[in-house]
Amino acid sequence: MDGDINKATSNSLHPAVWGIGFTLGMAAIGYLEIYAGIGRLGAILLMIPVMAMLIPMVRAVQQRAALMGCASPALVDYNRRFMIWTFGYMAALTIAITMHQKMMLSDPILWFAGLLPGLPVFGMIWTMVRYMREEKDEYLRLRAANAGLIGTALLLALATPWGFLEMFGAVPDVPAWAAFPIWAIGMGIGQMLQNRKS
Amino acid sequence: MKNRLKVLRAERDWSQQDLAEALGVSRQSVNAIETGKYDPSLPLAFRISDVFAMPIEAIFLRD
Numbered sequence: 001m002d003g004d005i006n007k008a009t010s011n012s013l014h015p016a017v018w019g020i021g022f023t024l025g026m027a028a029i030g031y032l033e034i035y036a037g038i039g040r041l042g043a044i045l046l047m048i049p050v051m052a053m054l055i056p057m058v059r060a061v062q063q064r065a066a067l068m069g070c071a072s073p074a075l076v077d078y079n080r081r082f083m084i085w086t087f088g089y090m091a092a093l094t095i096a097i098t099m100h101q102k103m104m105l106s107d108p109i110l111w112f113a114g115l116l117p118g119l120p121v122f123g124m125i126w127t128m129v130r131y132m133r134e135e136k137d138e139y140l141r142l143r144a145a146n147a148g149l150i151g152t153a154l155l156l157a158l159a160t161p162w163g164f165l166e167m168f169g170a171v172p173d174v175p176a177w178a179a180f181p182i183w184a185i186g187m188g189i190g191q192m193l194q195n196r197k198s
Numbered sequence: 199m200k201n202r203l204k205v206l207r208a209e210r211d212w213s214q215q216d217l218a219e220a221l222g223v224s225r226q227s228v229n230a231i232e233t234g235k236y237d238p239s240l241p242l243a244f245r246i247s248d249v250f251a252m253p254i255e256a257i258f259l260r261d
Contacts, residue, residue: 072224139227139236 015064018057019188025050026181034172044097051090058083072140078131085127088120121180143194150190151183158182200259203232206250220249 029050033043058079065071099113128148135141159179165171207217214232218225221242230236231246238246247254 137223137227138239138242139230140224142236 012060012063013056015057015060016192018053018060019185019192022050022053022057023185025053026185030174030178041097041101044093047093048090051086054083054086072135072137074131074135074137075140077134078127081127081130082124085120085123088123089117092120093117117177124180143191146194147187147190150193151186151188154186154189155179155183199237199261200234201231202257202259203228203246206252206257207232210250217249221245 026047029043029046032038032046033040038046062071062076062079065075096113096116099109103109128144132141132144135144159182162171162174166173203217207214212220214225214228218228221228222245223242227236231238243254243258246257250257
């Protein structure tokens with residue numbers, strides 16, 4: 001039995017494959033928006049299939065977690081809730097961008113459209129808070145906290161020099177909403193690094 | 199911190215999964231404790247002590 005945990009294999013693709021696909025897809029969209037002029041609406045439309053990759057990724061994560069003996073009921077709930085909020089985010093983003101492109105929005109509605117995609121993100125953050133509260137396994141909780149710290153480190157390490165480079169006109173402007181996906185990618189990297197160690 | 203978890207488990211012919219279920223934690227947690235990658239909190243150490251019916255200091259050893 002000893003060491004079984006390290007020999008666990010799955011027939012489905014490794015979650016990292018989906019994670020890398022997602023990261024490359026998002027990076028490509030960012031590049032196309034900045035340098036190829038596809039516009040925000042084009043970027044949003046391209047984001048839909050890229051974000052759809054999160055479904056098989058979450059399934060692969062759950063399968064692997066079960067094989068590695070680290071699937072807890074709280075983790076299953078977390079994945080389900082996070083997926084719901086992700087689709088809510090996609091829907092809210094599409095609605096907000098469409099409203100902005102097609103309608104001449106005045107102040108209150110402009111604010112509504114601007115804040116709409118942020119609401120599901122609050123849901124995602126709340127989902128993470130609930131997971132940390134509901135996870136009864138202290139080791140899994142520690143791993144989640146470590147992954148969050150790695151995500152924070154990645155975000156700060158990228159955002160700070162980028163901000164100065166942007167101030168000096170060396171790099172283009174990156175919208176502030178990119179902070180959350182970058183942080184989430186860092187968290188995913190953090191989980192993978194911890195899997196490699198265990 | 200060193201521990202005798204693996205030996206105690208083997209003496210009882212328990213798998214990591216058996217111990218994990220007895221403790222109410224994941225198998226990965228048992229593996230991490232057993233291999234010294236993670237030191238359990240005091241409440242979990244007491245649960246481990248209860249499961250093996252042994253005092254904590256007979257399971258966990260100072261480095």
